[in-house]
Amino acid sequence: MPRIKIKEALELQPTPNINVKGWVRAFRSNRFIALNDGSYIHSIQIVLEDEKIPEEIVRKISIGAALSVKGALVESLGKGQKVEVLAEEIEVLGEANPEEVQKTILQPKKHSLEKLREQAHLRFRTNLFGAVFRIRHAMAFAIHNYFNKNGFYYLHTPIITGSDAEGAGEMFKVTNLPLENIPFNEEGKVDYSKDFFGKETNLTVSGQLEAELGAMALGQVYTFGPTFRAENSNTSRHLAEFWMIEPEVAFADLNDDMALSEDFMKYLIRYALENCKDDLAFLMQRELNEDKQKPKAQRNEMNLIERLEFIVTNDFERISYTEAIELLQRSKPYKKNKFKFPVEWGVDLASEHERFLVEKQFKKPVIIYDYPKEIKAFYMRNNDDGKTVAAMDVLFPGIGEIIGGSQREERLDVLKEKIKDFNIEEEHVWWYLDTRKFGTAPHAGFGLGFERLIMFVTGMTNIRDVIPFPRTPKNAEF
RNA sequence: GCUUCUUUAGCUCAGCUGGUUAGAGCACCUGACUGUUAAUCAGGGGGUCCAAGGUUCAAGUCCUUGAAGAAGCGCCA
Numbered sequence A: 001m002p003r004i005k006i007k008e009a010l011e012l013q014p015t016p017n018i019n020v021k022g023w024v025r026a027f028r029s030n031r032f033i034a035l036n037d038g039s040y041i042h043s044i045q046i047v048l049e050d051e052k053i054p055e056e057i058v059r060k061i062s063i064g065a066a067l068s069v070k071g072a073l074v075e076s077l078g079k080g081q082k083v084e085v086l087a088e089e090i091e092v093l094g095e096a097n098p099e100e101v102q103k104t105i106l107q108p109k110k111h112s113l114e115k116l117r118e119q120a121h122l123r124f125r126t127n128l129f130g131a132v133f134r135i136r137h138a139m140a141f142a143i144h145n146y147f148n149k150n151g152f153y154y155l156h157t158p159i160i161t162g163s164d165a166e167g168a169g170e171m172f173k174v175t176n177l178p179l180e181n182i183p184f185n186e187e188g189k190v191d192y193s194k195d196f197f198g199k200e201t202n203l204t205v206s207g208q209l210e211a212e213l214g215a216m217a218l219g220q221v222y223t224f225g226p227t228f229r230a231e232n233s234n235t236s237r238h239l240a241e242f243w244m245i246e247p248e249v250a251f252a253d254l255n256d257d258m259a260l261s262e263d264f265m266k267y268l269i270r271y272a273l274e275n276c277k278d279d280l281a282f283l284m285q286r287e288l289n290e291d292k293q294k295p296k297a298q299r300n301e302m303n304l305i306e307r308l309e310f311i312v313t314n315d316f317e318r319i320s321y322t323e324a325i326e327l328l329q330r331s332k333p334y335k336k337n338k339f340k341f342p343v344e345w346g347v348d349l350a351s352e353h354e355r356f357l358v359e360k361q362f363k364k365p366v367i368i369y370d371y372p373k374e375i376k377a378f379y380m381r382n383n384d385d386g387k388t389v390a391a392m393d394v395l396f397p398g399i400g401e402i403i404g405g406s407q408r409e410e411r412l413d414v415l416k417e418k419i420k421d422f423n424i425e426e427e428h429v430w431w432y433l434d435t436r437k438f439g440t441a442p443h444a445g446f447g448l449g450f451e452r453l454i455m456f457v458t459g460m461t462n463i464r465d466v467i468p469f470p471r472t473p474k475n476a477e478f
Numbered sequence B: 001g002c003u004u005c006u007u008u009a010g011c012u013c014a015g016c017u018g019g020u021u022a023g024a025g026c027a028c029c030u031g032a033c034u035g036u037u038a039a040u041c042a043g044g045g046g047g048u049c050c051a052a053g054g055u056u057c058a059a060g061u062c063c064u065u066g067a068a069g070a071a072g073c074g075c076c077a
Helices: A008-010 A112-118 A127-149 A208-218 A253-277 A277-292 A304-313 A321-329 A351-362 A413-419 A424-436 A450-458
Strands: A014-029 A031-036 A043-048 A064-076 A083-094 A202-203 A222-227 A239-252 A317-320 A367-371 A388-395 A400-407 A443-449
Touching: A008 A014, A008 A083, A014 A043, A014 A083, A014 A208, A031 A064, A043 A064, A043 A222, A064 A208, A064 A277, A083 A321, A083 A424, A127 A450, A208 A222, A208 A239, A239 A253, A253 A277, A253 A304, A253 A367, A253 A388, A253 A400, A253 A443, A253 A450, A277 A304, A304 A450, A317 A321, A321 A351, A321 A367, A351 A367, A351 A388, A351 A400, A351 A413, A400 A424, A400 A450, A413 A424, A443 A450
Parallel strands: A043 A083, A317 A367
Antiparallel strands: A014 A031, A014 A064, A031 A043, A064 A083, A222 A239, A239 A443, A367 A388, A388 A400, A400 A443
16 A cells, blocks of 8 residues: 555545554544644544554554554534544554653644744644645745746756856855865965865855856846855844846846746746645634734735735835935935935935835835946946946835846946946956857846745744755754 | 843842841642643742952942943944
8 A cells, every 4th residue: 555645535435444644643532643744735634443453552552653544534523624633553653752742842832933943843734834835835846937937048057156256145165175284385374275275265155147148049048056155144034045037138237137037936926826825724713813912013915925915916116226225315214314324316225215115115125226336246247327226125014125237337348447447356257258249149047035035935034044044144954 | 342231040020228047920849630721729959149359247238350241332234
């Protein structure tokens, strides 16, 4: 008798012989087992009849134990489920000592997210994290699906990089030099010629520059991989190791880029609505229960599924940076002096300003484009006004910046000028400049923070709860 | 990195202006229970009050420093 997944078993008509395997979530009245195998948010109920199962087996059944159960799938006499399994034979594959289980988050009670994070190796066993990580998988799958359907190629850019030009943040050094006996050169600096790669190397902060190289031949490419930032960021939406999706498209301008980002986000969210119904229903209910404990002002105006449907059915607002500044200067909080940070042309928008635009003014995703060139990266294309670059940020309610992108500077002379202004040495990016020498063309792309997407789709409010093993300052456990 | 808050039983928390033996619910253990689904009922065990130092006759409680966690800010995705 082959084992069948609990998700499938729950959809079957009654049948005399099935085998399910899973972990015990609850054992009530010495008679009812809730068994979960991760295939589904719901568990299946196993019923022990009379004295069919030997006492020494029953004694080993406790929360957390792994079981293989053979028996008949029958209509349930109880109210909580349609079908259940009358156990004929139970094999305890792995026991779980209750006194030790008690010290873990396996104990069947409500745990704080902080406590669950401390036991990240076990939190997969909870309904909440089961739902989150099934959705994380579905979103990764949908991303590949979207790009594949639209003629993009998945490009693997290096994780160890010799490029330090991106300027997206502090980098983690990669070395196998002996730290207790570092070789120095005549100038007293670290002699990287003796290092593994013969030069200074780091973990990547972005695959974009390499993705551009691919796009300038393959036409449309995307990266989807881990990214590393050694910033001392202590917030609920930053990780030192996170996953980023970076499409790059040849013969595209900023408008094409914005259109792609909107279509892409809508596709992913629609995919979740259509393919993760049960997990989303669970997460929505959980959020509603949490909200009941909160004062009205802090509750969500729409529930999780309503928020997702809203994204799919409404257009993103698009305004230029200049318009955004003017709008903020006409806003109530500005006039009442409620903003802590200055609002004037040339400064970067602070969280409070982005929040106002997204959550108060428009109440939907907002794309802000054409930023002052001084506050953006060297590779972004100069606009004709001489002041701005063809950059765009997609801001999502509750998350803030979820996507950052731009049309890239394709004109060799302008790019060289920009590189000089940003104090980057040309010989470090000779390979990047080559694409502008040999058949340069307009192109554009963006970066989507995968975990920020998962936060939005699941309604989780801390980024550490949407990645299995979060890497943050002072934390690299597991 | 900055600001604020938190740290007491396995978990979630209470513990007042410093004062005798530090409490509750859940969990755990023992027993009862053949339709439970946050099972229920009876009984029981369980504490380095985050760490170090200080003030005091007396510190879980006050002070200093540190650590860890959270929220917000900055950096960004």
